[in-house]
Amino acid sequence: MSGAVTRAALVGLGTMGPGIAAALGRGGVAVTATDTLPTALERAEAMLPIARGALDALGRTGEDAAVRFTPSLAEAVEGADIVIENVPEDVAIKTALYGAIEALVPPETLIVSDTSGIPISDLQVGLAHPERMAGMHWSNPPHIVPMIEVIGGKATAPATLAAVSALVSAIGYLPVRVKKDVPGFVENRILYAIMREALDLVDAGVVEADALDTCVSWGIGYKLAVVGPMALLDMAGLDIYRSVASFLNKELSDRKDVAPLIEERFAAGKLGLKTEEGLKAYASGEVARLTGERAKRLIAVRRALEGTA
Numbered sequence: 001m002s003g004a005v006t007r008a009a010l011v012g013l014g015t016m017g018p019g020i021a022a023a024l025g026r027g028g029v030a031v032t033a034t035d036t037l038p039t040a041l042e043r044a045e046a047m048l049p050i051a052r053g054a055l056d057a058l059g060r061t062g063e064d065a066a067v068r069f070t071p072s073l074a075e076a077v078e079g080a081d082i083v084i085e086n087v088p089e090d091v092a093i094k095t096a097l098y099g100a101i102e103a104l105v106p107p108e109t110l111i112v113s114d115t116s117g118i119p120i121s122d123l124q125v126g127l128a129h130p131e132r133m134a135g136m137h138w139s140n141p142p143h144i145v146p147m148i149e150v151i152g153g154k155a156t157a158p159a160t161l162a163a164v165s166a167l168v169s170a171i172g173y174l175p176v177r178v179k180k181d182v183p184g185f186v187e188n189r190i191l192y193a194i195m196r197e198a199l200d201l202v203d204a205g206v207v208e209a210d211a212l213d214t215c216v217s218w219g220i221g222y223k224l225a226v227v228g229p230m231a232l233l234d235m236a237g238l239d240i241y242r243s244v245a246s247f248l249n250k251e252l253s254d255r256k257d258v259a260p261l262i263e264e265r266f267a268a269g270k271l272g273l274k275t276e277e278g279l280k281a282y283a284s285g286e287v288a289r290l291t292g293e294r295a296k297r298l299i300a301v302r303r304a305l306e307g308t309a
């Protein structure tokens with residue numbers, strides 16, 4: 001692929017797809033989006049104006065490039081400069097899809113995955129042209145969180161990484177170049193260290209779930225939005241960090257499996273907002289209300305941090 005990306009195909013329209021479609025369109029990239037489930041296509045079409053409203057509220061106003069929806073993978077990828085894969089976090093599902101995509105597009109079309117942390121080297125291994133594949137990891141909600149990780153695998157060409165980073169910048173996001181293809185990349189290695197400890201503390205009865213969320217959101221979460229961990233070390237003092245880490249690090253959870261609480265809810269089909277019950281149960285209408293309220297608050301915080309509130 002040479003030149004800027006102007007046309008993207010988006011494959012998979014679940015939690016992440018609709019917001020990504022809106023963000024690309026607002027960034028001037030025409031999108032053709034597809035999913036194997038008709039209900040996902042319908043939902044994504046309904047979500048598009050809502051995500052565009054959030055972009056307006058962020059001050060990211062302007063003309064939208066066309067966003068179209070189709071049940072046909074062939075139609076979605078036709079003429080695309082880049083194919084953005086957003087299907088479930090499962091190597092078999094993703095690699096089967098890459099086979100189908102490669103049969104439909106020329107060798108220069110970029111293929112990227114929004115994988116949360118499967119190494120790109122593992123995903124690209126069966127591709128006929130693995131050099132055109134990279135990781136493009138968005139954060140949920142993708143039309144509001146302005147950072148995207150860019151990851152290369154063993155076979156990724158430098159030109160592919162340059163093109164993906166250029167696309168991220170062109171649509172107004174901050175590209176974070178992850179230099180090694182480690183599982184979980186950077187964002188999810190940090191997030192899952194937090195999640196593991198949070199679940200362990202709740203499971204051990206140290207704190208109620210709601211109180212833990214208050215502690216993290218109004219304590220470290222609020223602070224980290226302004227002062228990242230490396231800067232926070234200097235703010236706290238390395239002597240303090242050293243003293244605390246010398247007794248605390250060995251106390252922290254190092255469990256290797258998934259917490260029993262999550263396994264139990266997963267086995268019962270309780271997946272969170274998407275099934276209206278996860279760690280908590282959500283009354284009718286509550287999911288839409290919560291999603292809207294959270295978007296409003298995230299937008300207000302982002303505008304304050306950007307100095308545009």
Ligand SMILES: NC(=O)c1ccc[n+]([C@@H]2O[C@H](COP(=O)([O-])OP(=O)(O)OC[C@H]3O[C@@H](n4cnc5c(N)ncnc54)[C@H](O)[C@@H]3O)[C@@H](O)[C@H]2O)c1
Nearest residue numbers: 012013014015016035036037040086087089114115116140
């Ligand atoms: N949910 C998050 O917070 C989040 C954040 C960042 C990245 N991710 C990653 O993004 C990817 C998608 O996550 P999600 O939460 O949107 O998943 P999801 O399960 O909500 O949606 C996946 C969609 O893919 C569709 N699909 C499955 N196989 C397909 C195929 N062969 N062709 C076309 N469509 C197909 C499904 O019908 C579904 O609509 C995963 O790799 C995930 O790890 C998720």
Ligand SMILES: Cc1ncc(C=O)c(C(=O)O)c1O
Nearest residue numbers: 115116117138139140141188
């Ligand atoms: C729990 C969880 N897992 C993965 C991701 C992203 O890949 C997110 C997120 O973006 O918020 C998440 O919350």
